[in-house]
Amino acid sequence: MSHEENTENLALLEEKRSSRRSAILMGSAALAGLALGRTAFAQSATVSDTDIFNFALNLEYLEAQFYTIATTGKTLDQAGVSIKGGDGSAGGTVTVKANAAVPFTTPLLQKFAAEIAMDEQNHVKFLQSQLGGSAVAQPPIDLMNSFNALAQAAGLGPAFDPFANETNFLLGAFIFEDVGVTAYQGAAGLLTDKTHLDKAVGIHNVEAYHAASIRTRIFQAGSDAQAASQAIAAARAQLSGAATPDDVGVGVKEGAATIVDNDDNGMTFARSTSQVLNIVYGGGPAGSGGAFFPKAMNGTIK
C-alpha cells in the first residue's frame, strides 16, 4: 500500500521524525542535510513516462556500477556498457576505491553476484534503448564516501567498505535492492503507457528477486549481519521521510523470518520519487544531491 504522504499533520510528522532521528547515531558530513534538506512531499504534477524511465535509469546506473565493479573490478564503460546520454553527452565519474573487486570465497554467491551484475547491465541497456535520444547520461556516482556516510547514519561505525568481503558486499547490495523495489513500485502508478507499465513491473519483479536472494543470504550470514541490515533499514526509513516506517531489516519476528521487506498486509512498500531521492542522496537537498549521487541525478526528476 502506498503511503498517503500529504494527509499527515506536519507537526506530528516532524515529531515522529525527531524521535526516530534521536535513536540513530547521526553522521556529520553528507547527512548534514538530513534535518533541513528533505525535499517537498508533493509529487510533481506532470511527469512523463520518459521522466520516470530516466529516473529509473539513474538508479540502474548506480546498481550496475556497484555490481560490475564488485564482480570484475571494472566500471561499466570499462566493461563495455555505455554510460553516455542518448544525445552523446558524456557520463560522469565513479568514485570508488582502487581494486574494488570483492574477494569472493563462496562460489554460489560469486555466481549470483555475476548474475545480478548482468541483470543490472541489461536494465541499463534496456532503458537506454527504450529512451533512445532522450536517455540521460550517467551522473557522477560515489561508491565510497556514500557508504561511509550511510554507515554513520545507521550507527554502524565511521566507515563501511562494501567491497571488503562477502558479508559487506551483501550489506552493500542490500542497501540498493529494496530501494529499487520501492522505487519501481512507486513509479508504476505514475506511468501512463500500458507497455511501459508492463516493462516496469517486469523490472520491479527482478529487483524483488534480487532483494530476496540477498536478504536470504544475509539471514544465513548470522545475527551480526542481520543486525546491520536492521540498522540500515531503519536509516532508510528515516531518510525516506515516510509518515510511518517503510522498511524492515532481515531477522526473525514472532517466529517468522523477515526476508520480505513488506507491511502487515503482505505488501511491499511503495516510495515516491522524492522519498527515493531522500535515500540515495543521504538526505542531501533535491536538485543538488549527495551520497550516491554527489551532483544529483540527471533528468527531470532530481
Place this chain on the structure above:
Amino acid sequence: MSNLEEILEKRRVSRRRFLNVAGTGAGAVAVMTLAEGCSGHDSSPTTPTNPTTPPTPALTDADILNFALNLEYLEAEFYLRAVSGSGLSTDDAGSSAGAVTGGTQVTFKTPAIKQYAMEIANDELAHVRFLRKALGSTAVSRPAIDLTNSFNAAAAAAGIGPTFNPFADENSFIVGAFVFEDVGVTAYHGAAGLLTDKKNLAAAAGILATEAYHAGEIRTLLTQLDVPYITYANQISALRAKAGGGAETTLTASAVVAADSNSISYSRTTDQVLHIVYLNATAGVVKSGGFFPNGLNGTITASAT
C-alpha cells in the same frame, strides 16, 4: 565479461517454448505426455504473450482481483497447513468455502526453514484477508482445493515419480513452494496490465513484489540444496511451461532470477495460469482439475484457448 555472457547464454538456452498443444487426452498427465512431441514456436524475449490483451473484453477489476484471490487461497492453504497443520479459518475462507484435500504439518528440522515458511504463510494469509476486504461482498469463497492428488499428478507429469508429497520433509516442502511462487509472479505481472483503477494497481504491485521476494527466496534455497531438489524444481518448471505456456528460466547457481534476456520477469495470461493450476495442457476450454478439482470461483474460471 565472459562469465556474464555465459549466464546470458544459459538463460537463452533455458528459455522454454510455447507449445501449441493439439490432441485430446484422457487425463492431464496423458495429455502432457502426448504434448512432448508437439511443435512450438520459440518465445522471443521481445515478444512475450501480450498480457495487456484481456481474454474477454469485459473483465472488471473485481474479476481480476477475485482471480488473484483464488490463487492466494491455494497458496495460503499450502503454507498454513505446512507450518501449522490447519488451513484458513471459516472467516477467512468465505461462507460457501469448498473443501481442502491434503496438507499436513511439515516436520521442520532446520529452524531457519521453519521461519521462512512461517513468514510466507503469514504473507499469503495477509493477501487473502486484504483481497477479501478490498472486494467486500463480491469476494468469492475459497474453491475446493486439492493438495494431494494435484502434487502426485504434477510429479508424474513432470517425470519426478508417481507420487510427490511436499509435506513429507522440509526439502520437499521447498520444492512444493517452488510449484506456486513463480506462477504467482507471472500471474500478477499479467494481471497488472488489466487493472483499470490505480489503487488496485498499487495493491497488485505490492502483492506481486512480495510474491517475487518469495520466489527469489525459494529459488535461492533450491540452488543451495542442489540435486535432486533443484532437478525436481526444473522438472516442475518444464511442466509449467508445457501445461500453460509462458517462458521459464531453468534454475542454476548462475540463474536464480526467472527473467528474459532483457532481465525482465515473465508474464502470463489468465488462460496460461488456468492451464497450469488445472494441470491440463489441452488447448481450448479447461474448467477444472489439478489444484482446483471443481474449478476456480468467480468470473475467470475457464481457459478460452
